[in-house]
Each structure stands twice: as C-alpha cells, then as structure tokens.
Amino acid sequence: MEPTWIGVCYMITLSFDTSRLPEKKMEYFLDKAIYLSDIIIDLSYNSEIKQVQITTNAKDIECVEVKELKKSFNRMLESVDTVRVIKPKIIKCNEDYKAKNITQTISTNREKNGFLCEEEVLLMENLDSIFLKIAKKYNASIREYPTILNKENMDKNQYHMNFPQNIYGVTSLPHDINTISAFRDDPQDFSSTWSFEGDFLQPCICYHCYEELQEKEIKSNKVLTGKGNCFRNEAKWRKDQFRRSEFQMREIVFVGSERWVLDTRNNIMEDVWDIFEQLGLKGKISTATDPFFFNSDMETKGTYQMMSNAKYELLVSIKADYESSIASFNYCQDVLCKKYKIVNENSASTYSGCVAFGIDRWKEAILELYSDKYDLWPDILRRERDES
Amino acid sequence: MTVQNQTPLKEIIKDKVKEVLNSTVVLEDDIDLYKAGLDSLGTVKLIVAFEAEFDIEIDDDDLLVETFQSINKIKILLEEKYL
16 A cells, blocks of 8 residues: 655555454454554554554555564464453443444544643542542541652562553653763753663552552551552553543552452442442443553453453443443452562451542543533532532 | 263363463362462463363353362363353
C-alpha cells in the first residue's frame, strides 16, 4: 500500500489476517497488540472479515519499523494462539445485554482540554466524597501519600516488571556543576546529562499502603484509604477523556484474615454497585485481569486471576460500543503481604485486597449522561453538592 | 469420550501433577495441591496438559482454582464431565 500524506505526517495502513485465532481470543489479542510498536497510530478490528487494520506513521512500507511490526504481529498471533484465555464472567449487569462486535473504536480522539474546569473539579470532589463514605463505613484511616513511588518500594511490588508499558520514570539532573553546565550548554541533550535513579510516578495508590505496613505485625484487620494523582503511559492515539495519562484515583486497601479480606472486597463491591445504580449509570461487573505485559509467564498470571476471581471490574457503558472500567475490586491473597512482610500475631502472612476508583472516569460518565446541568443530576449527587 | 490407554485416571492425573510440580513425592488423593507447591503457572500448565492428554477443552465455567485443588477434585471433574 502506498503511503498517504495527511496534513503534516505520513500514514500507512496495514491489514493483517487473524482468521487463525478464535474469536474468543481477539479482544485479548487486541489489548496486547497496541504495544507492538511505537509507530502505531490507530488499530481496529473487523470481526466479519477477521482482519486487524493497523495505521502507522511510517513513511515507507519497506522501512525497518514496518518490517519489524509485521514480524512482531505474527509472533504475537502465534503466542496468543497457545494462551488459555478465559471469557470474563458477568456477575452484575443492569444494561440490556446484546452481543457486541469487539471492534474497538479507539481511534476517535475524544480528549478534551489539558485541564479540568471548575464544574469538573467540584463534581470529582462530590464523587470522591461518596467513595470516602464507603471507606469510612469500613473504618478506614485516611492517608495522603507522595506522588513518587521510590525504587525500594517498586523493587518489592515489581509493578515495573509486570506492567513496564504503563509506567513513567522520574529523571533528574545530578547535583554536579559539570553536568549542570553541560546540560545548559546543550538543553536538547537529555540522554547524556539527566539520570534515572529508579523512582517512578505512582501508577496507583495501594503500594504506599503496603509500604506503610511493611514488616509490621497486624493484630487486627486494618483498612487504609488514600487519593492521589496517578500516571500511566498511554499511547497518544488511545487517549480520550476516559483514558488519560494522569488521573485521580482513590483506593481502599484492607489487610487482615483471609475470610475477612474476601468478605470486605465483596461487601464494598455491593456498596459500589448500589451507588452506581443510584447514579443512574448503566454497565456491569465482571471478572477481569490486569494488563500484564505480554510474555508466557505473565499470561499465566492473567488466566489464574480469572480462575481465582481475584479481580472484578465495574464497566460503565457510555455508548453502544464503548465501555470503560471505572472501579476494580481486587483480592491479592497473601502475595503482596508476603512481599512486604506483613504478618499476623502468629507471624504468618496476612491477606489483603483493594478497591480502586478512577474518579475522572466516574466524572466523565456522569457528564456524558447528565451533562453539567445540576438540575438533571441524581439525588445522591445533588445531596453531596448541597452538603459541600 | 473414553480414556484411550489403560492407566487408571487417577495415576495419569498424579503423573501430570508431579511433572508440573517437578516432584517425585507420593501425592495423597486429598492433599491441597496449592499447599504442596502448585502455583499460577503450574495450574495453567496442568489445564493445558489435561486438555492435550484427553483431547478435550475444559469449559471456562469449570476453570476455577478450587477445581484443581486436589487429585480427587480433578478426577471428579474429568470423570463426570469430560471422559
């Protein structure tokens, strides 16, 4: 295919036959395929002809990057063919279920301003106040943590190994006069002067809670909650008002006995579903996996997560074929407590779980449904606004 | 479908589990395999091994951690539903 000159950049669209892959695995495959190459600017799937179309910003169909992309695509297709993918189980749903094409309309750039206006800020505060009430119902202690997740913490939780595609590292200029002068002489050269010491912008809040409790003996069940700006390295072409690189998240983390942790996770899930319905939102809760970076070991973790009902996601339906995850309910067994050496009074590892709210996404769902007209908002939100 | 070879089902299951656990110890029928060292990777390897051995595809609904918790539970699942 000949490259097309569009505005200020080239675009080449490549078509890939995926008929060898069962339909059940396609959504899973598409989630991974977006990370195949940095030259991808759009990706879509036509389930009728079983073809994936990838648009790139390559100038030349014969260039190295395109050749690499083709190879990687086929390699990933082969690998996914061998992965045991489990279909999500829907455990709650208030939408009229109809079979959806898994065509992803992810090329539409719906990103708005790079800032939030007053109405959005206030709405997020109101929503968070509702989430905080849920946390307080479970006797959560409120926390505020730093934005940076330090190297020691990251080494324990291994987020950067499981989800390297998601994270932003923090670099700084060493306090050395020669390096500082060298950078000032050539301010475009970051690679030879700025250094990375292993600190990251937080992708979530919960690891701070585990760090706070690390190497401690937990005598009774403990609940912590914190809110903060979190960061994930999303592909530019996938960003919209629901998928942002920087977003506000509240998490409720609970650490204690196995049964209590599971019950707490499930009870909070019921509370959140109740709020979801009071807000008039439509969607579902289903089993889910974390977006592990593709390799066979990590795929296994995803399959196991599905088998053990370790993660549920609340998906809000925005339009006929657009849904977004706005909360997750996670049961971490004793995995993280072992890593952080959090024990009970018998010196055995405790269990933990967490619930996360993507506050920006709740806000967007409300605005999509009711616009910013206060009079149209559901009672539960109006009450929050009136009380604030 | 029927089991093609003459080895009792329980023995086939035990062999597969030992292979995955990389262990030669005697496995009791009711021992908790997760306490014996079965992890996430091993669980998925087991599923794939059973599917290949018996030429079956285990339903998603049956893919629960509890189902693979002991030799007996695996035997019941395979016997009652797939073999």
